[in-house]
Amino acid sequence: xxETVLLRGRQRELAELDALVERARSGRPFLVGLALVxxxxxxxxxxxxxxxVDDAQWLDDASARAMAFAARTPPATSP
Numbered sequence: 626x627x628e629t630v631l632l633r634g635r636q637r638e639l640a641e642l643d644a645l646v647e648r649a650r651s652g653r654p655f656l657v658g659l660a661l662v663x664x665x666x667x668x669x670x671x672x673x674x675x676x677x678v679d680d681a682q683w684l685d686d687a688s689a690r691a692m693a694f695a696a697r698t699p700p701a702t703s704p
Contacts, residue, residue, distance in 0.1 A: 641660075641664070645657055645660050645661070648660065650687070654687060654690050654691065654694070655694075657687065657690075657691045657694075658690070658691045658694030658695060658698065659694075659698075661691045661692070661694070661695045662694070662695050662698050662700065665695055665700070666700045669700065676692075676695075676696075678692060
């Protein structure tokens, strides 16, 4: 069983974010982009979500690619 299943609330979110960063470093940008879309969709719930990146010029390449992927991908839906 993955460790994140045993965590709750904010601790789980931070563990998932850490895993997302590790995937980005490992060179799997598509998976990172999909994970980011899923995360943003979950945060938005049934409402709208505005994501603002301050100082975008300081984003590393992997983060910029993930943000661009999320910006052009429709929200994830659950079955």
